[in-house]
Amino acid sequence: MKVSPTYERNLEIHLHGPGPSDVPGEVLRAMSVTTLGHLDSEFIRIMDETQAMLRELYQTKNRMTIPISGTGSSGMEALVANLIEPQDKVIVVRNGVFGGRIADEVSRFGAEAIPIDLEWGTVVTPEQVREVFSGKNCQALFLVHAETSTGAHQQHMREIGEIVHRNGALFLVDMVTSLGGTEVKIDEWGVDAAYSGTQKCLSVPPGLSPITLNERAMEKLRGRKVRSWYFDLGMIEKYWNEGHQRKYHHTAPVNMIYALHEGLRLVLEEGLDTRFQRHRRNATALQAGLEGLGFTYIVRKQNQRLPMLHAVYLPEGVEEGRLRKEIKSSYNIEIGGGLGKFRGKAWRIGLMGHSSTENKLYRLLNAIGEVFKKYGISGDGAAGSQAARAIYQDTES
Amino acid sequence: MKVSPTYERNLEIHLHGPGPSDVPGEVLRAMSVTTLGHLDSEFIRIMDETQAMLRELYQTKNRMTIPISGTGSSGMEALVANLIEPQDKVIVVRNGVFGGRIADEVSRFGAEAIPIDLEWGTVVTPEQVREVFSGKNCQALFLVHAETSTGAHQQHMREIGEIVHRNGALFLVDMVTSLGGTEVKIDEWGVDAAYSGTQKCLSVPPGLSPITLNERAMEKLRGRKVRSWYFDLGMIEKYWNEGHQRKYHHTAPVNMIYALHEGLRLVLEEGLDTRFQRHRRNATALQAGLEGLGFTYIVRKQNQRLPMLHAVYLPEGVEEGRLRKEIKSSYNIEIGGGLGKFRGKAWRIGLMGHSSTENKLYRLLNAIGEVFKKYGISGDGAAGSQAARAIYQDTES
Numbered sequence: 040m041k042v043s044p045t046y047e048r049n050l051e052i053h054l055h056g057p058g059p060s061d062v063p064g065e066v067l068r069a070m071s072v073t074t075l076g077h078l079d080s081e082f083i084r085i086m087d088e089t090q091a092m093l094r095e096l097y098q099t100k101n102r103m104t105i106p107i108s109g110t111g112s113s114g115m116e117a118l119v120a121n122l123i124e125p126q127d128k129v130i131v132v133r134n135g136v137f138g139g140r141i142a143d144e145v146s147r148f149g150a151e152a153i154p155i156d157l158e159w160g161t162v163v164t165p166e167q168v169r170e171v172f173s174g175k176n177c178q179a180l181f182l183v184h185a186e187t188s189t190g191a192h193q194q195h196m197r198e199i200g201e202i203v204h205r206n207g208a209l210f211l212v213d214m215v216t217s218l219g220g221t222e223v224k225i226d227e228w229g230v231d232a233a234y235s236g237t238q239k240c241l242s243v244p245p246g247l248s249p250i251t252l253n254e255r256a257m258e259k260l261r262g263r264k265v266r267s268w269y270f271d272l273g274m275i276e277k278y279w280n281e282g283h284q285r286k287y288h289h290t291a292p293v294n295m296i297y298a299l300h301e302g303l304r305l306v307l308e309e310g311l312d313t314r315f316q317r318h319r320r321n322a323t324a325l326q327a328g329l330e331g332l333g334f335t336y337i338v339r340k341q342n343q344r345l346p347m348l349h350a351v352y353l354p355e356g357v358e359e360g361r362l363r364k365e366i367k368s369s370y371n372i373e374i375g376g377g378l379g380k381f382r383g384k385a386w387r388i389g390l391m392g393h394s395s396t397e398n399k400l401y402r403l404l405n406a407i408g409e410v411f412k413k414y415g416i417s418g419d420g421a422a423g424s425q426a427a428r429a430i431y432q433d434t435e436s
Numbered sequence: 437m438k439v440s441p442t443y444e445r446n447l448e449i450h451l452h453g454p455g456p457s458d459v460p461g462e463v464l465r466a467m468s469v470t471t472l473g474h475l476d477s478e479f480i481r482i483m484d485e486t487q488a489m490l491r492e493l494y495q496t497k498n499r500m501t502i503p504i505s506g507t508g509s510s511g512m513e514a515l516v517a518n519l520i521e522p523q524d525k526v527i528v529v530r531n532g533v534f535g536g537r538i539a540d541e542v543s544r545f546g547a548e549a550i551p552i553d554l555e556w557g558t559v560v561t562p563e564q565v566r567e568v569f570s571g572k573n574c575q576a577l578f579l580v581h582a583e584t585s586t587g588a589h590q591q592h593m594r595e596i597g598e599i600v601h602r603n604g605a606l607f608l609v610d611m612v613t614s615l616g617g618t619e620v621k622i623d624e625w626g627v628d629a630a631y632s633g634t635q636k637c638l639s640v641p642p643g644l645s646p647i648t649l650n651e652r653a654m655e656k657l658r659g660r661k662v663r664s665w666y667f668d669l670g671m672i673e674k675y676w677n678e679g680h681q682r683k684y685h686h687t688a689p690v691n692m693i694y695a696l697h698e699g700l701r702l703v704l705e706e707g708l709d710t711r712f713q714r715h716r717r718n719a720t721a722l723q724a725g726l727e728g729l730g731f732t733y734i735v736r737k738q739n740q741r742l743p744m745l746h747a748v749y750l751p752e753g754v755e756e757g758r759l760r761k762e763i764k765s766s767y768n769i770e771i772g773g774g775l776g777k778f779r780g781k782a783w784r785i786g787l788m789g790h791s792s793t794e795n796k797l798y799r800l801l802n803a804i805g806e807v808f809k810k811y812g813i814s815g816d817g818a819a820g821s822q823a824a825r826a827i828y829q830d831t832e833s
Contacts, residue, residue: 040492042485042701044462045469045694052472058687062471065441070691071468072442074459074641075449076770088439095437108643109506109666112686116666144665238687244471246505246643246689266663268541269506269513287775289509290455290635292643294467295692297442304439373473378684 053394055403056375057187057348058216059238059245060391066243069301070294077291085300086291087281092303096218096311097233097251099225105279106247106299107234107270108292111215114234114248115144118211120267121260122232122252125149127178130171130208132163136188136379137213141181148266153177159380160189160337160350165198172206179209184223184233185216187387188378190350191338192221200229209256215239218249219306220318220347220391225251232256237295240318240347242392243302246295306392315346320434321395322346324427325388328404331426332417337385347395349388350381354416359383362410370406400427450791452800453772454584454745455613456635456642457788463640466698467691474688482697483688484678489700493615493708494630494648496622502676503644503696504631504667505689508612511631511645512541515608517664518657519629519649522546524575527568527605529560533585533776534610538578545663550574556777557586557734557747562595569603576606581620581630582613584784585775587747588735589618597626606653612636615646616703617715617744617788622648629653634692637715637744639789640699643692703789712743717831718792719743721824722785725801728823729814734782744792746785747778751813756780759807767803797824 054061075082093104107117119141123129127150131142134157142152155163155171163182172180180203184193196212203210212233217223220240225233232252238245252272265271269289277286306314326336326349333354338344353359359376363386366372377385390400404423412420451458472479490501504514516538520526524547528539531554539549552560552568560579569577577600581590593609600607609630614620617637622630629649635642649669662668666686674683703711723733723746730751735741750756756773760783763769774782787797801820809817 040485040488040704042489042697042704044698044701045466045482046462046698048469048478050470050472050478052470052476054471054473056473059471059473059690065443067468067470067691069442071464072445073447073449073464074451074456074635075447076451076453076456077642079449079770081445081447085442088437091437092439109510110686110689113506113666116664140665147661147663147665149663236687238471244689244691245474245687246692264544266544266546267513268537268544269510289507290633290642292507292641292692293456294464294641294695295643295689298691300439301441301443304441307437307439373476 051371053372053399053402055389055394056373057387057389058236058391060240060242060389060394062242062244063305063393065305066298066301070244070298072294072297074293077293078285078287082293083285085296086279089296089300089303090279090281092307093249093251095307096303097223097225098227099251101225101251101253103257103272103276104251105275106249106296108289109248110245111234111236111248112140113270114250115141115213116267117250117270117272118232118234119144119148120270121265121272122209122211122256123148123150123179127151128153128175130155130177130180132182133157134161134163134189134191135159135183135186137183137186141213145181160191160339162191162193162343163199165195165202168199168202172202177206177208179211181211183213185214185221185345185348187216187348188350188381189337190345190348190387192343192345194343196228204229209259216345216348219314221315221345237299237302240392241299241302241306242394243298246292247299249299318346318390318395321390321397321400324430325349325390325400327430328400328423328427329388331422332407332411337381347389347391350385351388352385357416359386362414365410366406372403372406397431448768450769450796450799452786452791453770454784454786455633455788457637457639457786457791459639459641460702460790462702463695463698467641467695469691469694471690474690475682475684479690480682482693483676486693486697486700487676487678489704490646490648492704493700494620494622495624496648498622498648498650500654500669500673501648502672503646503693505686506645507642508631508633508645509537510667511647512538512610513664514645514647514667514669515629515631516541516545517667518662518669519606519608519653520545520547520576524548525550525572527552527574527577529579530554531558531560531586531588532556532580532583534580534583538610542578557588557736559588559590559740560596562592562599565596565599569599574603574605576608578608580610582611582618582742582745584613584745585747585778586734587742587745587784589740589742591740593625601626606656613742613745616711618712618742634696634699637789638696638699638703639791640695643689644696715743715787715792718787718794718797719746721827722746722787722797724827725797725820725824726785728819729804729808734778744786744788747782748785749782754813756783759811762807763803769800769803794828
């Protein structure tokens with residue numbers, strides 16, 4: 040078999056799907072630094088810095104803030120394996136694919152998932168949460184902060200946190216797509232444990248799942264025989280044991296941690312507020328552009344739309360797969376198809392982290408406009424870019 | 437907090453511990469190639485090639501030969517979660533730390549681990565396996581092919597495979613340290629499922645666990661509700677579905693797979709036989725060198741010693757930690773301390789993959805010799821290198 044190295048291939052892409060997003064050169068460069076041993080004092084310094092930076096992003100003081108050695112969903116499994124016990128009752132908000140995945144996970148670990156089933160594209164209200172708790176003894180509530188299948192942005196986080204705690208339960212949150220792209224306030228919202236991924240708004244290649252757990256959550260797992268060796272946080276904690284003796288658990292993914300370290304450094308160099316503002320501004324422009332081209336949003340309420348992920352229905356009668364393929368092959372731009380019940384009907388367009396810039400947005404809207412024009416879908420292929428440009432001019436003045 | 441990028445730091449190391457091993461420049465370069473989407477057709481080609489190359493290394497035709505998205509131990513968890521059912525009886529050979537880890541894992545998944553407890557540094561015999569099966573109904577036997585805590589190299593693989601199958605059980609093997617450094621013959625030995633790591637003899641950074649399962653193993657998991665979402669091989673199989681529609685499970689660790697792809701390419705470019713021969717030759721020289729310096733092997737039988745991992749007792753009265761630290765700080769060489777019951781008494785010295793060369797071996801032996809001399813441990817610090825040199829001269833002629 041003749042195999043050529045990846046670095047001799049012409050691999051070019053602009054990533055505007057639901058993740059991974061474009062990775063900055065600095066992060067790719069960090070990945071290719073000499074591999075150190077997983078107990079090397081220099082590597083331990085990099086681990087400590089990574090934890091400290093992650094806490095800033097999560098806006099938490101939680102000591103247990105570390106990357107799990109797997110992709111985003113491994114963080115979900117780590118939380119469930121450690122915090123959910125067989126026979127527990129766990130409320131799971133199901134308003135998209137990822138809520139459904141959590142309910143599946145919970146039941147695999149022998150607990151009962153009590154779903155709050157919502158129309159996809161909506162979010163849960165504090166009233167609905169209060170209602171489902173009433174008369175039941177539930178140990179946790181799980182929801183998705185940024186639902187990547189619908190583009191829905193969960194609101195009322197602090198209020199929901201209070202209701203969950205009043206019922207003596209743990210508040211567990213999927214922040215895979217939100218971390219680094221919009222506000223995430225673990226301590227202020229009373230989130231007991233959360234997980235994220237590296238390949239969305241952190242613009243680091245996929246491969247790690249940053250998690251954070253407060254003392255209330257850690258209390259729950261101490262002394263338990265966790266039904267996973269790989270994700271046993273009691274053991275993993277002793278390896279990520281800042282300022283103390285480190286106890287080997289598994290060999291850390293050293294170069295991926297370099298990449299995360301660099302990605303976090305770039306986020307904090309930009310500043311969280313500046314970064315969120317950038318995501319919002321480009322989101323407003325993209326929305327104007329997409330609406331100008333005839334797209335409509337799955338999420339109907341403006342304040343429940345995510346800035347980094349736009350899930351939109353195509354104009355009537357458009358064959359989505361063929362157009363998406365053409366945008367990929369002619370413009371090297373990747374956008375995502377609909378997931379779950381939106382398959383074949385919607386696109387998922389990402390402006391995440393390094394992929395969220397004014398220039399990249401024009402390139403994207405131009406490509407869609409030109410393909411639309413070619414297939415006679417929109418009268419004026421430039422309508423999208425013009426609408427976006429108007430937004431930028433407005434917000435400049 | 438002031439954090440500097442990893443690529444501006446002076447991170448230099450020669451890795452001669454139990455893994456990670458030195459990573460070749462080509463692999464680091466492959467890691468820093470543009471991140472593609474996990475369903476991109478170019479990336480799918482890279483996945484296909486990775487699978488094909490992994491099959492060559494594992495010497496198998498198994499269709500289900502893929503890297504799990506986690507470090508070496510995640511492969512162990514994937515096998516147990518998918519192939520072991522609660523109430524199963526699983527024979528586990530415990531002749532070191534990693535056999536103990538497997539027994540722990542098996543019990544976490546609700547099965548009964550039936551240990552064959554052996555003196556550390558020995559391997560199991562076919563007679564012992566036959567005996568433990570007799571009169572019991574066991575569903576699997578698990579052993580470690582290359583025990584990284586003792587340096588023991590399991591023999592009799594084919595015979596043991598036959599006994600396991602005669603008893604209707606699955607033959608499951610940890611090949612974390614052996615793959616790419618010594619012969620591994622999945623099909624010929626009748627191994628039903630195995631897992632490995634990337635950071636040992638493949639000389640790829642830690643982060644993936646290549647696994648292989650035959651149809652007999654796959655039959656066992658089909659239709660089961662696996663007690664893990666992240667490691668559900670029935671679902672993961674649909675993503676690594678060569679030649680067919682790919683179904684998204686979790687976002688693959690794209691750049692880590694580039695690295696594995698390049699590491700495998702380099703292994704096959706060298707050729708398996710040449711590579712194994714290189715490991716053996718350098719092992720013989722290292723053994724002569726270490727014995728010349730007064731070390732003795734934990735594994736007493738010569739034919740049960742691993743070529744890539746030398747676990748050795750230090751000469752009487754040597755304070756291992758202080759010396760190991762000095763070798764690190766003065767020579768930038770990492771070697772491993774004893775694990776488990778060998779802590780404080782032994783060293784684990786690796787000649788794995790890219791770390792196994794004649795030049796690196798001299799640098800290593802010289803460093804140990806000089807430190808020994810400095811602390812007055814060995815009369816002649818050069819004894820090790822001289823003994824190694826004699827071996828190379830012998831094998832050249």
